[in-house]
Every structure is written in structure tokens, then in C-alpha cells.
Amino acid sequence: MRFMKKGIGTIGAVALLGTILAACGGGADKAPDNGGAAGGDSGPKYTFRLAETHPGDYPTTLGDKKFAELVKERTNGRIQIDVFPSAQLGEEKSVIEQVQLGAIEFTRVSTGALAAFNNQFGVFSLPYIFDNDDHLWRFLDSNEGTKLLDSLESSRMKGLAYYSSGARHFYATKPIKKVEDLKGLKIRVQQNKINMDLITALGASPTPMAYGEVYSSLQTGVIDGAENNYPSYYSSKHYDVAKNLILDQHQRVPEVLLISKTVWDKLSQADKDIIKQAALDSVATQKEEWAKYEKKSEEAVKAAGVTITEVTDPKPWQAAVKPVIDKYRNEYKEVLESIEKYKQ
Ligand code: BDP
Numbered sequence: 001m002r003f004m005k006k007g008i009g010t011i012g013a014v015a016l017l018g019t020i021l022a023a024c025g026g027g028a029d030k031a032p033d034n035g036g037a038a039g040g041d042s043g044p045k046y047t048f049r050l051a052e053t054h055p056g057d058y059p060t061t062l063g064d065k066k067f068a069e070l071v072k073e074r075t076n077g078r079i080q081i082d083v084f085p086s087a088q089l090g091e092e093k094s095v096i097e098q099v100q101l102g103a104i105e106f107t108r109v110s111t112g113a114l115a116a117f118n119n120q121f122g123v124f125s126l127p128y129i130f131d132n133d134d135h136l137w138r139f140l141d142s143n144e145g146t147k148l149l150d151s152l153e154s155s156r157m158k159g160l161a162y163y164s165s166g167a168r169h170f171y172a173t174k175p176i177k178k179v180e181d182l183k184g185l186k187i188r189v190q191q192n193k194i195n196m197d198l199i200t201a202l203g204a205s206p207t208p209m210a211y212g213e214v215y216s217s218l219q220t221g222v223i224d225g226a227e228n229n230y231p232s233y234y235s236s237k238h239y240d241v242a243k244n245l246i247l248d249q250h251q252r253v254p255e256v257l258l259i260s261k262t263v264w265d266k267l268s269q270a271d272k273d274i275i276k277q278a279a280l281d282s283v284a285t286q287k288e289e290w291a292k293y294e295k296k297s298e299e300a301v302k303a304a305g306v307t308i309t310e311v312t313d314p315k316p317w318q319a320a321v322k323p324v325i326d327k328y329r330n331e332y333k334e335v336l337e338s339i340e341k342y343k344q
Helices: 002-006 010-023 059-074 092-101 119-125 133-140 143-155 193-201 211-220 230-235 269-303 315-320 322-328 333-341
Strands: 046-052 079-084 106-110 157-163 168-172 186-189 205-208 225-228 244-251 255-260 307-310
Touching: 046 059, 046 092, 059 079, 059 106, 059 157, 059 255, 059 269, 079 269, 092 106, 092 157, 092 255, 119 143, 119 193, 119 333, 133 143, 133 333, 143 157, 143 255, 143 333, 157 269, 168 230, 186 193, 186 211, 193 205, 193 322, 211 225, 225 244, 230 269, 255 269, 315 322
Parallel strands: 046 079, 046 106, 186 205, 186 225, 244 307
Antiparallel strands: 106 255, 157 255, 168 225, 168 244
């Protein structure tokens, strides 16, 4: 309070900033000697939390850990980011809400979950808009992909980098050999409105629910099926209870590593640069781990006796979900045109 009377000096202002950040869940326990402007090992000391839904050995978690390690290294331990895997800090929807408030500083989430908070991210839930992962990454790495990531600022978050998530496929407790077999099934979806329309277009009934509830819902018959990529199908053990997988590749829904905008705005420019660069530098590790884990999970579910149906002709699938594209074509006109441009 003594500072207040005299007016807040540099040290006072930074100490106050630290207190604000500490109230947001981060800790500032060392008064900086240069006003926090230089980054590196000089500036406020922080301990932040990063929420991750997947277990410790999952490729996104390994990406998060690489990110945290790079930030720590480049600030000589001044900024520490503790990764909390396995949804310890909550399911994605509630984590995003807390990140918006600044109560959790960082998270890695699916763009499928982000769509409910920022409409522009809904584009990734549109079916069959990318030919393959290379097409997706050409878009993500483009100016338009970066612009989309930056649009998160309007939703009180700051997107740092995209991570890989492959293609999503349907799986069920009942046999699915062709698109018609989905008719009448109750299918869990990531909580956004495009997914609801997608499942309805397939003649099935959509059940939005948190990822962590899917296993028991499959087991007890609350739902008949769900959809995800190989790594999630495997690591969540959904393959234990829903033993029919069809490789329809209906969506490619990338992941995002992000920071609360409330927290971001209080960091020095030098710290922002370190954090942003470390996020981008962690992408290579996440992609490498993704490729390994995707292979490993495919082999593991095969070995577990899952019935896997290949889709040799995607046309009947694309035709069935065309009403979804028709419904959203105008709303996503501009971004769909960019995506089209990166086809080859
Ligand atoms: C996985 C994503 C995870 C989502 C989950 C889901 O990595 O972030 O929570 O799908 O379906 O692929 O909700």
C-alpha cells in the first residue's frame, strides 16, 4: 500500500502484475530486477498450469510437455508450466470456460470443442473438406490458418499452435459395414451443433457428451457408438466395448495449444515471444509422436480383435453428409474457399 500512496513504480507495478497472475492461478514469487521486459532469465517468475484431457503418454501430452520444457529452458526455469494430463483439471468444455476466465492458464484442446466457443472453428467439424493430413496441414500452416488461430482472441483465448489429430472414424457396439448401418444408432459427438447435424444427416441420433463419459456410456448402452481417431479409440479403451470400427475418415479435427487471453495480456512482449515460439517448436515433436502412436494404436486394436472395415469408396458417405455442407456452405464460404485452394 505504501507504493500506492507514492504511485506505483516499476517494481511495484510488476509485483502487482504478479499478484494478479497469482490470483489467476499462476504464481509470481520473485520480484524482477528489470521490470520483466527482457524475457529470458530476467523477469517475473511464474508457475502456470496446462490442462490436457489425454493420458501422459498420448502424443498431444508429449507435445505439451515438450512445449513446457522449451519454455523452462529458454527462461532458465523462470516460467514453469505444469502439465496436468488425464482431464485432472476437468473435461474440455469446463477447462475452456476456466481458461477464458484466466483460472487455468494453458490448455490443449480439440477444435471440435472450441467450435462451441468460437463459431469459426466449426469449419473443422464439416465432413470431408480435407483430402488427407497433408492438405489439412497446408491449410493450417497458411496465412488463413494462422488468421483462424488468431481469431480465438475474440473468445478470450490466444491460440499458440495447431497439433495433429489425424482422421476420425465411426465405431459402435453393433456391426457397421456401410454408411446405412449407422441408421437408428445413438452416436456420441463432440459438443457442437455441426456434429449434431452430421449425425442426423446419417440417420442416427446424436448424443453430445464429454469425452470422459463415453466409455461407460458405451458399456451401459446409453449410446451405441462414437467416433474418433485411432489414438483416442485406443487410449480411451473404447475399443474394449465398441468392437466395430469403420475407417470412413469423415473429419480431420486438429488440436490447438492455447493460453488464456487474460494471462497473455499481462505478459511482457519478451515472454510472449518465448511462449509463442516454444509452442511452434513443439509441433515437430507432437507430429512425430502422433505418427508413432497412430501406428501403435492401429496395431493394438487389430490385435485386440476389433472388426475393422475399410471404406474403399467414400462417395456414399460424402453423399449422405452433403446436406451438412449445403447448410453451412455460406456461413463458412471464405474459409472453405481457402481450404479448397490448398488441395494441391
Ligand atoms: C480427441 C481429442 C480430444 C477430444 C476428444 C473428443 O484429442 O481433445 O476431447 O477427441 O472426442 O481426438 O472429445
